[in-house]
Amino acid sequence: MCFIRTAEPLEYHRSFLKENCRPDGRELGEFRPTTLNIGSIGTADGSAMVKIGNTTVICGIKAELSAPPSDAPDKGYIVPNVDLPPLCSSRFRPGPPGEQAQAASQFIADVIDGSKIIKKEDLCIEKSKLCWVLYCDIMCLDYDGNVLDACIITLLAALKNTQIPKVTINKETDLAEVDIEHKRHLQINKHPVSSSFAVFDDTVLIVDPTAEEESLATSVITAVVDEDDQLCAFHKPGGSSLSAEKLQDCITRSVTRHREVGKLIDKVLESTKASK
Amino acid sequence: VPADRKRVRGPEESQCPLLFLPPAAQTAEPREPRAGRGNGEVRPLFARCGLVSQAKGSSYLEAGNTKILCSVYGPREPERRDEAGVRSGRLLCDLRLAPFSCGKRGAWIQGSGERDLSLALSESLHPAVCLHRYPRAQIEVNVMVLENDGSVLAHAVTCASMALADAGIEMYDVVLGSALRQDGGASLVDPDLAEERGNWLAGYEENRGGVTLSLLPNLNQVSGLHADGELRADTLSAAVRTCMESCHKLYPVVQQAILRAVKRKAPPPEK
Numbered sequence: 001m002c003f004i005r006t007a008e009p010l011e012y013h014r015s016f017l018k019e020n021c022r023p024d025g026r027e028l029g030e031f032r033p034t035t036l037n038i039g040s041i042g043t044a045d046g047s048a049m050v051k052i053g054n055t056t057v058i059c060g061i062k063a064e065l066s067a068p069p070s071d072a073p074d075k076g077y078i079v080p081n082v083d084l085p086p087l088c089s090s091r092f093r094p095g096p097p098g099e100q101a102q103a104a105s106q107f108i109a110d111v112i113d114g115s116k117i118i119k120k121e122d123l124c125i126e127k128s129k130l131c132w133v134l135y136c137d138i139m140c141l142d143y144d145g146n147v148l149d150a151c152i153i154t155l156l157a158a159l160k161n162t163q164i165p166k167v168t169i170n171k172e173t174d175l176a177e178v179d180i181e182h183k184r185h186l187q188i189n190k191h192p193v194s195s196s197f198a199v200f201d202d203t204v205l206i207v208d209p210t211a212e213e214e215s216l217a218t219s220v221i222t223a224v225v226d227e228d229d230q231l232c233a234f235h236k237p238g239g240s241s242l243s244a245e246k247l248q249d250c251i252t253r254s255v256t257r258h259r260e261v262g263k264l265i266d267k268v269l270e271s272t273k274a275s276k
Numbered sequence: 277v278p279a280d281r282k283r284v285r286g287p288e289e290s291q292c293p294l295l296f297l298p299p300a301a302q303t304a305e306p307r308e309p310r311a312g313r314g315n316g317e318v319r320p321l322f323a324r325c326g327l328v329s330q331a332k333g334s335s336y337l338e339a340g341n342t343k344i345l346c347s348v349y350g351p352r353e354p355e356r357r358d359e360a361g362v363r364s365g366r367l368l369c370d371l372r373l374a375p376f377s378c379g380k381r382g383a384w385i386q387g388s389g390e391r392d393l394s395l396a397l398s399e400s401l402h403p404a405v406c407l408h409r410y411p412r413a414q415i416e417v418n419v420m421v422l423e424n425d426g427s428v429l430a431h432a433v434t435c436a437s438m439a440l441a442d443a444g445i446e447m448y449d450v451v452l453g454s455a456l457r458q459d460g461g462a463s464l465v466d467p468d469l470a471e472e473r474g475n476w477l478a479g480y481e482e483n484r485g486g487v488t489l490s491l492l493p494n495l496n497q498v499s500g501l502h503a504d505g506e507l508r509a510d511t512l513s514a515a516v517r518t519c520m521e522s523c524h525k526l527y528p529v530v531q532q533a534i535l536r537a538v539k540r541k542a543p544p545p546e547k
């Protein structure tokens with residue numbers, strides 16, 4: 001029985017899942033080809049662009065100076081923000097960030113806090129006086145599903161690429177002095193990588209859903225794992241219930257994905273260093 | 277400033293580190309002549325169409341370090357029915373500068389500068405698109421500037437018209453943009469950011485300003501002209517003529533990019 005993709009999308013996808021594959025030819029547990037480009041934006045202190053299949057996400061990091069928060073005088077700030085502009089897909093309208101963008105921003109902020117990718121104490125220059133603020137602006141340029149994975153990878157790559165100048169406080173004038181000649185990289189403690197899954201009909205688990213698959217799925221799951229195989233974050237906003245074995249499958253698959261992505265990021269960073 | 281409740285909040289105020297450079301670094305450097313190109317030459321252009329899979333048409337343009345991405349959606353039903361024109365369609369243009377695109381971080385909320393640029397873009401593209409062929413429909417052009425290294429409006433116009441061509445929107449002609457910076461006696465075509473800003477320490481001199489022009493090359497008609505600063509009348513007309521010439525120089529590159537995209541979408545039949 002042949003199903004038309006636009007008329008009956010769910011039946012169309014089900015007919016493929018019965019044969020244990022997907023309309024674009026992938027296996028159930030296969031990710032789309034991932035490419036990474038680091039350091040292309042000259043005006044940003046660090047930048048990276050990731051393409052997972054058609055989904056394209058770019059992250060630019062700008063470092064600014066500010067007074068530390070009054071409740072944590074020895075910590076700096078990391079401010080991530082995800083933008084889904086109308087440029088990337090016709091489902092997003094111009095104006096303030098919608099629900100999906102806000103949820104993504106909050107998710108990234110939670111992953112940064114939970115995985116301790118950067119210690120906020122490292123961003124403090126002088127206690128109670130001056131600290132760094134890292135604005136991580138993540139923008140989606142082409143939306144084809146699985147934006148959260150792409151955002152985390154691009155954020156990690158951009159942070160590894162970021163260089164901030166040395167800052168000292170002049171004792172007499174009490175003002176900051178920036179030495180733009182001497183720059184240092186950030187101290188990255190952990191390398192979290194996320195993997196997203198979608199659940200069809202409460203039973204079938206597929207990896208790296210496209211936009212079409214996401215809209216037909218009964219549930220979406222994102223698991224974030226770091227290099228010590230520790231689970232940093234697990235995001236399952238509602239949807240169908242899953243057994244413990246299925247959840248364990250997700251986490252195991254994320255660990256494998258972490259190795260692939262880790263190698264990719266290291267390879268690209270090596271090649272950018274070599275070309276300099 | 278109203279609190280932006282929909283985004284993750286940072287500190288109330290933060291300053292760009294470039295404000296705190298020691299005085300030694302801020303003295304005027306002697307202005308180097310343009311590396312590798314003459315005063316009348318445009319920067320080498322890289323243009324590709326069809327990069328955004330979700331959009332009807334899209335294009336990416338790089339001129340020196342300026343990087344611009346544009347995507348076109350439409351013709352589609354307008355959101356508010358009462359605004360739909362019976363006779364002709366609507367063209368909605370939106371130009372945005374990414375927060376990391378300029379030396380000083382920009383805010384997410386669109387400022388008046390961006391709105392002015394969007395309006396200028398819309399005025400430049402309007403005469404070229406055959407809107408009477410799309411009654412009751414709306415065509416959306418979204419331009420995103422990923423890195424700002426000068427001549428943003430000019431390159432945004434070129435990028436947007438390539439994206440419209442890629443989307444198959446009927447047009448009378450492509451619209452090409454070019455910018456010029458007049459600095460005393462020197463006219464610099466396609467200025468980069470340092471040249472555009474000018475040297476504030478050089479003092480007051482006559483004939484300092486910039487011109488941005490949008491041209492329909494085959495019809496040889498100007499669809500948009502913006503000039504700022506102080507320019508004498510004869511300098512201004514010379515600048516407009518120089519801009520028109522540099523638009524004609526850009527035309528082959530744009531033509532190539534559009535042809536490539538068309539050949540990819542509809543490959544010629546094999547003999």
